[in-house]
Amino acid sequence: MAKMVISLGSSRRRKRGEMLFRFEAFCQPGYPANFAGAGGFRDNVRTLLGFAHLEAGVHGETKCWSFQLELHRHPPTIVRLFVVEEEVAASPHRQCHLCRHIGWGGHLICSKRYHFVLPRRESAAEADGLCFAINHGGGGGSEKASSKGTTTTASSRGHLLHGVVHLNGHGHLVALHGLEGGSDFVSGHQIMDLWDRICSALHVRTVSLVDTARKGHMELRLLHGVAYGETWFGRWGYRYGRPSYGVALASYRQSLHALSSMPLCVLVPHLSCFSQELPMVVTKYQAISGHKLLSLGDLLRFMLELRTRLPATSVTAMDYRGIMSEASCRWSAKRVDMAARAVVDALRRAEPAARWVTRQEVRDAARAYIGDTGLLDFVLKSLGNHIVGNYVVRRTMNPVTKVLEYCLEDVSSVLPAVAGGGVTTQGKMRVRFQLTRAQLMRDLVHLYRHVLKDPSQALTAGAFGAIQVAVRMVLDIKHFVKDYHEGLAAASTNGGFGHPHINLCCTLLVSNGSPELAPPYETVTLPAHAKVGELKWEAQRVFSEMYLGLRSFTADSVVGVGADQEGLPVLGLVDVGSAVVVQGSVGEQQQQGQNGEGHEREEEVAPAAVCEGSGGERVVDCACGAEDDDGERMACCDICEAWQHTRCAGIADTEDAPHVFLCSRCDNDVVSFPSLNC
Template structure:
């Protein structure tokens, strides 16, 4: 097990205790198998594996656990935040519980968030999901929430991009999360499968291919559906769609202009497949497997780099736009530098030479002492080191970073693999001081990038360029605010969005502004030969699954799958202790409540472990120590929904019952009315008028 010694430099150097580093893939073995309930196991976990941070987040305690990626030596943190819930909390009720059908649970007094931030995030816990935001979040590699009663939610999961071909995949991160839940004796965990890939709802693709969600690989099953969708309807829908035969699909596309393209695609993958492709499930499984193979090949072809265990996360927004030598020297001379330009330039050459010889990160003190042998003037060296932030010099990028563990300034060097001077990160939009928040700007930029990727995969033109008008019209379907879209399109100029670069050019023939997208690390696979498997999956998604008329059975079953977002995994509670009693404490209703007020299931019991000689009074205190009160709301919609399923709803101003806006005749693009009366109350009012 590796160890790391951290030092804090004040007037005197004081040593902190060594913080251990745990291997990512074997972390579950380090945790072991706890025997108590989650509310007790989490305490033991934090005491043994967490290092409590001195700084608190919103008055909450934060622990960090350092994890090591064995493949490239990168170290990154797992943060655990302990939130206390009371009457003064901004959001005491958990919306994730409500949407998955657990709205009848009692509110727990404590809940814990497990978060792995994106590699390179300087403020990883600044905007974490404390407000129960249900939108898809890619700012964290892992974000999970578990209440002290053992019920939890997987809020988001993404791959851990470590800047090399050895990045951790979503499957790796999911295995890690599952092992934590299993070791800490979690009871149930929900997840909202809302992943988009090129605007494709992947739960439909994966559901048709494998008759289950992607999370089903870890035991997650149907939990709750929107618009009255039940587990029986979901199972029937995925069964029907997966057994849809290829012959029927081709026959149904007789009047479709894309029929020939569909036939060519099926023949192409039939030749590539070792088995006969008879159904829609067979075809999609073949494409997904082929897509996975291409991703592995791309990863193997991309440049790999060994990451230092002490390295601060990879390129931040400034490192994407380095300063050249001429710009740096001009700015230094304008700042009344007391050294001549040739001496400053010579000092920079010495620093670059020392970094190239070391071929690793060097601390400021180490670099300063080494440069003294060649320069002599420590004042000049300090001035130059202080001025270097991200510098482009003779085909190299030199940057100053802060070691995430020792908190010391370091300098590192790498070869400039592409013309990064012209590249700007998506966060650079915020520097223009717009009137929109940063999150909306970044989300709009991603929507534009996804539209351009779709267009490029479907168009026959080589560069895949898209006119500004067409791009704006398509983006307005997802964003709505055309002013925001215009601002982002106007600001795009070699904008780096994820691993893609969006550029703006003027068509020499039409004189119109066009936008195109290209891969940042490697060239896109050619459309010739094997073809673009991403475009083929998108073609099946849009031109087959979603192309049937709304009244067709295929269209209806697709809608059922798309309305099934929430999946749940349940663990068998195996807490055992020979010296303690394991009890499940439940609150039972009175006979009057059973006759009049009880309209929803009873909350689940709270599992506690107590001494055999515990008194009734002591047992009551333990049972009441974890929960407070339950969510109270009433949902009755014509579609059959009896709980808030996360879809847009409106409350009747007469009976105060919540109903879906879509089921009430209010379009998704239409604003909810200021005064709303449901059909039942409106019918009663009309009946009373007629009877008078």
């Protein structure tokens, strides 16, 4: 796998005079700018980089910019986002394998790619430079796909974020690592929010990813799929992208629905015949839930939502009156009660509700009602997982700021009491807060492992045998795509009479080039008084700068407009918002390169490639029904040269592919040959 290594300049020199941006607000509307470029990503990324710091240590054609993003002000916590402009013409690997794996092999190769990289440690990035993969996907399906982390490549594992966007606005999320993946300061949710804001602000068209995200030993695309009907990335709009192992969208949806809607009233009796622990887990969360949990999806969803609201290690929440018996308490019970309720009132007024509030903020708000600062300090020091009225006052130390923070939880909203069952309300309250996040995770892992991943004997026979088939189909789907709907149709409606500029959707008709030279529509911006001839030349400039295969394109005419009308204004001849086709031709030398003239086969693939998937096309004919390279490990038959998945051929992921490989069809043909007697 090829890597790009960028040596950065002195950290002191680079930090001097740089702008500082808030991490949580970066690329929100108007911050740092309103990205309204009609040209979409290609114009907006230039606008964004105008606010960045150009790295002084970068030489040659490659350019690198950086942004300082402030996570916290006290203490100051800053991460650095790098944006690297890759000149594809100078790259040893012009084609993007991720495009081919997601089904975008027909996209024209762009002249530039932009890498967005958030290194794991600021100090490491400054000391050692920046290193990341440029040959995405490496072996193009002949290598085993990564199974660790979230959509990652070998040289991107050291980064919290690595995304790449082609100049035409199509991109890929290559790597994402949150707190469990080695991040010291920022969570996976925060990183994903940042990436989504960047893509939205810059008017990216579509973004793909390969979802291999895990929570411990649990595959999140399976866990969240059963609980919510979508992958973990689904909350940001990522949906089914393409088939893998021949699993179509309809089969994927049916598998998710079958697993999610599995009735607990049928599941639990079967489990109880072979194991008492699994039914006990189901019964425990059914008892503490405030509503009836009917299906496996209901149970997993309840457990996942409950996890975020449970303390990590603390056990029983106690009545706050117990703090009055402490030796350091020198105030009356009435005054302590007033101070505790003042703290609760201060937390109740926090916006948004149930957010974590720093100790200083709580103290300042309660001072309006309690003048004795010593009493307030005592109550704040003593309150932590204590019940005050109908609320539990949670207390924790922020791992980043090292500051105490408080949060208020309504007792009934955390784990509503279940009436009946012969347990007193006080007893339920005690059991309720004995459940910790770690205990819930152990129960969740146990449920995941013995029901979904490695089902017990009770779930492998009869109708329950379909569970394994459905689980395999869900796990086989790793490619997900988000369409940002920032299409050219919306941009083309801007402008017209009374506006200084007009925006038109343009594409090209190449008369003498390869049939692959069919670019998508791009927005071309012109002055309102522009002539037809200016439209023709501007379209030529935009497409020749964007795509390598169109560098020598020469525009001849606008389809539907006569040659004698080129001096007339565009407005009046072309309706604003309509599609415009510009006809022309590519240069003779480039045309020969595309057609492969004058080259040996081994030497012409790279220069002739105009699309991400062109050159060296594979014939995929697999027993699972796959007819295209989906990025999974494959082997090539040495007789018919058809590719098929190693898994479908019975080769385990832990085994190497044999040096001589025959597909099942050719193997049967060989066996059926009559023996030769010499």
